[in-house]
Amino acid sequence: MRPRPLPWLTPGQALPAPAQAWGANDPVPGLLAAGGALDVSTLLQAYGQGIFPWFSDNQPILWWSPDPRMVLQTAQFRLHRSFGRTLRRFAITPGCEIRIDNDFEAVIQACAGVARPGQSGTWILPEMVQAYLALHRAGHAHSVETWIGGELAGGLYCVGVGRAVFGESMFTRRPDASKTALAALVAFCRAHGIAQIDCQQNTTHLASLGAAEMPRADFLAQVAQSARMPGPTWEFKPVYWNELLTERPASTT
Incomplete structure (x- = not known):
C-alpha cells in the first residue's frame, strides 16, 4: 500500500491539519508536510496546532505532528x-x-x-x-x-x-x-x-x-x-x- 502523497507547501500556504500526518504504517511517521516558509506568521500557525519544523541540511523544511506526543x-x-x-x-x-x-x-x-x-x-x-x-x-x-x-x-x-x-x-x-x-x-x-x-x-x-x-x-x-x-x-x-x-x-x- 502506497503512502498518501506528502503535501508540498508554497510560502504563505496554510499547513495541513495535524491528523493528516503520516501514521505508523507510512515511511516516516509524524511527517505532515514539506516546504513553505519559516516566517513568524507560519511558525505561530504551526505551534498553535501543535506542529513543529525539524529538518537537516540539504533537506526542505519539514513539518511534524507525531502521534503519540x-x-x-x-x-x-x-x-x-x-x-x-x-x-x-x-x-x-x-x-x-x-x-x-x-x-x-x-x-x-x-x-x-x-x-x-x-x-x-x-x-x-x-x-x-x-x-x-x-x-x-x-x-x-x-x-x-x-x-x-x-x-x-x-x-x-x-x-x-x-x-x-x-x-x-x-x-x-x-x-x-x-x-x-x-x-x-x-x-x-x-x-x-x-x-x-x-x-x-x-x-x-x-x-x-x-x-x-x-x-x-x-x-x-x-x-x-x-x-x-x-x-x-x-x-x-x-x-x-x-x-x-x-x-x-x-x-x-
Whole structure:
C-alpha cells in the first residue's frame, strides 16, 4: 500500500491539519508536510496546532505532528533527591541565577552545536536560528538561562503561544546546568498555571524526568485551550523555586 502523497507547501500556504500526518504504517511517521516558509506568521500557525519544523541540511523544511506526543506534565516533574540538593545549593549561592531572555541568541547558537539523538549533525541550521530570532523578537520564543559566576553555563529555548509552551533544545557547559534550566522552566510554568511542556520526541532522559507520551488528540486539545489564554510575563523570580523545592523529592537516588 502506497503512502498518501506528502503535501508540498508554497510560502504563505496554510499547513495541513495535524491528523493528516503520516501514521505508523507510512515511511516516516509524524511527517505532515514539506516546504513553505519559516516566517513568524507560519511558525505561530504551526505551534498553535501543535506542529513543529525539524529538518537537516540539504533537506526542505519539514513539518511534524507525531502521534503519540512526548509531553512533560509539570505536576509530574521528577525531582530526584540528589538533584533537589543541587537546586537548593544553586538557589542560595551568590552568583548562581536563572535569567530569561537575557541572551537568546547565545542560547540558540549554543544549542545549534548539540546534535539530537541519532543525528550526526545539528538540526538548528542557520535559517532556523534566524527564524527563531525573529520569533523571539515577536515575543514568542524564549530562553531560560543558567548563569554561574557571570557566565552562561547552560540553558534551553522554547516557544510560548499564550500559555502553551513547547520545548525546543538545550545545552550545557557545566554539570546539571541544562537540567537546572529545565527545572526553572517547570517552576515558572507551575507558578503561572501552565500544565504541560511539549517535548516533541521520546528520549530516555526526558522520561527519567517525568515526561511521557500522550495521544496527539489529547495533546492538541490542551494546546488549543492553552494557546487562547493570555501569556505569562517571561521573567524568573527566585520565589518560583518554591514550586519545586517545598515538595518532597520523588526519589532517594
